[in-house]
Amino acid sequence: MNILFFAALREQLGCAQCDIALPLPASLATVRAALIQHFPQQADLFVQGRALAAINQTLINDENTPVNSGDEVAFFPPVTGG
Amino acid sequence: MNILFFAALREQLGCAQCDIALPLPASLATVRAALIQHFPQQADLFVQGRALAAINQTLINDENTPVNSGDEVAFFPPVTGG
Amino acid sequence: MSAENASNSQHYIAVQQADFDVAHEYAELRKDNRSDGAVVFFTGLVREMNQGSQVSGLTLEHYPGMTEKALQQIVADACSRWPVNRVRLIHRVGTLAISDQIVFVGVSSSHREAAFDACYYIMDYLKNRAPFWKKEVTSDGERWVEALDKDKQALGKWQ
């Protein structure tokens, strides 16, 4: 599955998106764990609270939320607009 | 002493100011009582809360506040600006 | 009938018959201002419906001499409670039509909390403490607007 990154997280990882192999549906927590495995040197960047997650352009707080095939998933730092 | 009236109170009394005889200093409560005597037909207009009072252009809540000779005293309805 | 607040040249307080220009007031709040990240303003407008009646216009009476003093006190109180840098407060008097501007309160501050709270506080206190009175022209004739309990209760949030 494809995952998008934004802002500081994108710069720290050095990529705007990545593909990870993961059987779907999976919980958001499982996706987060897969990212930590995929980026072992930057595992701390994905800690809950440090990286927020959105599924289909909606911010998700519940880590049990399922990610389905075809969903757009993004991870990014806490927002700083306004 | 001279007392100023504004807005609905001025219209209901039919005058923008009046002179009442009163030994000074006197408390605001005493001035209010003197007004009620001066306008017996409109006594209810001067009930505390219905007519606010200002001494020297400052709103006064404490009825024990002294009114001195030379003070500018005004009575008016609750305000409705903004 | 316009008075700068003597205690702080950054503040501007005026009571006037003339209309005001929000764009001008906003520009004054921003001018040469590199430190403020937040501007909040409020404008009060004449509504067509008020207290159950159709309104066609109103007259605003005030107590000259006391008005500016009361507004200056309210602004000074707000500035002692929140770190605001500039306040502009204009209240009109005289005859106004539907949709006309009545009052402007603009506040700038480094941060939004202070700007929001100070602007809201100034309006709440103005509604209770500044000697203005509205007389409306309605389909049933002229009438003085009644002061509302909810405006008095609004002060509770600042205790």
Next chain:
Amino acid sequence: MSAENASNSQHYIAVQQADFDVAHEYAELRKDNRSDGAVVFFTGLVREMNQGSQVSGLTLEHYPGMTEKALQQIVADACSRWPVNRVRLIHRVGTLAISDQIVFVGVSSSHREAAFDACYYIMDYLKNRAPFWKKEVTSDGERWVEALDKDKQALGKWQ
């Protein structure tokens, strides 16, 4: 990158690089509006000092596609909590200089309480929920702005 809020044609939401004109936004809130007695607006500006450093400019990144959706949700939530009639919300992205305008939130309502609360609520939620990120240029180089606990805690007032 501009989107009318489909759920209510009285609301306008836009994400854009271009600057906005407060006088125009204010005029849109007032236009043919005889029922609203209160307009509250907020503008956020680029401050020279932030989080202890001298700032010379910043770049605003966002998540296209999610941004409009997040802003529409925040505005819809505010409108379900308070009787507001019109909301205009504009947030800029791209490169900005000191004192530049970043965000505008304007709300009109019959009464001031709803206008103040809805405007404040929208800003508090935008600060926590809308996918914008600021990267500042400081004397020590570029840095991403840190999200602040106080912005998260600000949501507490709406619980």
